[in-house]
Amino acid sequence: MAPHKLLLLPGDGIGPEVMGEVKRLIDWLNAQGIASFETETGLVGGCAYDADKVAITDATVAKAKAADAVLLGAVGGPKWDPVPFDVRPEAGLLRLRKDLELFANLRPAICYPALADSSSLKREIVEGLDIMIVRELTGGVYFGEPKEITDLGGGKKRAVDTQVYETYEIERIAAVAFDLARKRGNKVTSMEKRNVMKSGLLWNEVVTRVHAEKYKDVKLEHQLADSGGMQLVRNPKQFDVIVTDNLFGDVLSDIAAMLTGSLGMLPSASLGATDAKTGKRKALYEPVHGSAPDIAGKGLANPLAMLASFGMALRYSFDMGALADTIEKAIANVLEKGIRTGDIAAAGAKGVSTSQMGEAVLKEV
């Protein structure tokens, strides 16, 4: 069998360090003959701007399209604050999402038992938490036009962003959410602001119709995004799968991640549509955490979210669910043993560096 093609985009800040631990795992899997991956590396974000004055080059986008999956570290940092909007680090990530049509962003919020106490929430509220947030990723206010700042003269300006959703965009993300729910707790909660936004009204209408047409066996609930946010904080275990738009998904998935006390632990998958002929789908995997420029280059970063993102790649892109299970189990074991990077340090636990953590996981695998 031909090797699987992976494009590694370490990005900025702690990105290269955490990606290094994935590379180590991949090399080992290749050497053992457990899997066969061919990797290439590219630039995205601030590092791409420094090299080429763009947040990602056309050549790198082409490589991403040609790859079986993309792994991304993190982008951005204060260094690039003065950079023009169009070539800011985030533009590289957004272009990848858009050009590869990665409309479905899967963000699991899982509370690892060993980390339940590092949550700011009470243990009984978060222990055993296992939510999947399905965020629409190529529409809404992120990409709608007009998106501009107009000079009104006399030092006055007018800024506009446009939230746009079409029926097909809501249909396909709803289907992803319902399909996932069937393999999990069989419940979907859809969140929008239909009482204020026309896009929320359409969102609600389409999700309701898709449910009635094809997914009557799945339980469907609707919540307004503001009270949904409250419910996430009050009683997160009421949720199984949450489906929501790009902007609400951005805020709510970060909040859900923070509930778990395991922010440095959480992976994400961004998926395109499955090609009817090849059965393949474009995909990008990245940790939920950011580039953490303050601790970059010091061996302090937690590589577990990046490793777990590789685990999601095995599951969703390469049909290697068993190997993904092994990696997830290895991560849980390492935590149970009290091996911790600084962000998840605990009394009595063993503090380790980024690479020691990577090694520890590899040993468990």
Add this chain to the structure above:
Amino acid sequence: MAPHKLLLLPGDGIGPEVMGEVKRLIDWLNAQGIASFETETGLVGGCAYDADKVAITDATVAKAKAADAVLLGAVGGPKWDPVPFDVRPEAGLLRLRKDLELFANLRPAICYPALADSSSLKREIVEGLDIMIVRELTGGVYFGEPKEITDLGGGKKRAVDTQVYETYEIERIAAVAFDLARKRGNKVTSMEKRNVMKSGLLWNEVVTRVHAEKYKDVKLEHQLADSGGMQLVRNPKQFDVIVTDNLFGDVLSDIAAMLTGSLGMLPSASLGATDAKTGKRKALYEPVHGSAPDIAGKGLANPLAMLASFGMALRYSFDMGALADTIEKAIANVLEKGIRTGDIAAAGAKGVSTSQMGEAVLKEV
């Protein structure tokens, strides 16, 4: 002195019940000669639709403009789900905000010591919490045009909402936040998504300039709204005043409210600009909680947020800070004594009805 003119808009669900307790307090203040209020009552929300097929009549809006302050209960409920978008209950509240130009929404998130244990967060994270969220209330995606659903044929539709901010809108809300901070912890955190939204970029630029021009003595921080949401959950006590746009403010203020464990307790004030000639400003006061149709009419509702909203009216509209202090202290005392409505019930506490709670507060006053 001429009596102060108050317009009472009880609204839907539990609105009339909680407003009843404020009315009782006002009547008592009048009878004792402590204050002199002239009240009128009107319809807004679903009840207005039932009576007049609109969410608020022009006549009621005119009364609101003429009043010294408006007190509002809550609007909405599933009963009006089938009602057309333009006359849905929320449209009444939104029209009041817009027509009275109530651009500054003040939402204190305070954790009452007696209620710290009812938070889903650990006591040490929320005990003593005292944040003021300043939400822009007449701009952004709530009111921007176009706001429409277009039929594309073949059952397909396209929904658009528009986020718009002009320089002056950001200037005036920033000034409100900085002025408030000076009377509190002297720190403002501004939240937006400048890495994705042009309105976020302008927001950041204007807040930074207003600070540099007039408020250098106040500490200013910027956070992206998604990581700001995380920080709210992780370590809310880092914040003093948070200033943000209409939609982020909607979600983040609800989350902040939920952190306190005191959702049924939290008031809000929506303020207009101060008239240079009269020194007066239009104002509307309402609880943060919703209309809770499931418990309406049963004497179960907690009137404390509505009473605290009246307290805010005394402070911000009538310069009666001492009386406002008295009411706030009365609420805290009642809680310390373990007098509780169902939503904040606790082991060993005394369960009371809406009107018993109102009486208990009155007795303390």
